[in-house]
Amino acid sequence: MLKDNSSGYRKNVGLIILNKQCKVLLCKRSKTDNWQFPQGGIDKNETPLDAAYRELFEEVNIQKNQVELISEYPEWIKYDLPPKFKKTPYTLNGFKGQNQKWFLFMLKEDVNISFHNDLKPEFDSYDWVNYWSPLEKIIYFKKDVYEKVLKGFSEKFTELCLK
DSSP, rough: OOOOOTTTEEEEEEEEEEESSSSEEEETTTTSSSSEEEEOOOOOOOHHHHHHHHHHOOOHHHOGGGGGEEEOOOOOOEEEGGGGGSSSTTOOTOEEEEEEEEEEEEEESSSOOOTSSSSEEEEOEEEEOOTTTOOOOOHHGHHHHHHHHHHHHHHHHHHHHHO
């Protein structure tokens, strides 16, 4: 994974996926009650958009040709991982937190969400929810990031879904 050496944050992409009913995909982390959007690290020599397409497939079984890129959040957003979460199987290996680039995608077709493309699936369940609902379910230390990104994409959401 790429490390932002100047700050100690892991480079990461966050993915908001809209279906044709204008619901967003929210996934439940394995063996927890924590919900989140799909996200994942950026590999060496990989662009954020390439990482986004790879993570779509690895984490939720959505292929590049099944989505349309609607928008890219204009800036990177950091969050710190609280110490009590650094000792879980999904630790950030010494990183303070993550520095994320966010993307908004719209499905072109119905898809079969699956978590079996990843050797260690991060999720065990999913739901299609209303656009603002993730703010009610997201773990506390990611809430500010989610609020900022959802607000940032809200104009595109309105154009697509509330015409």
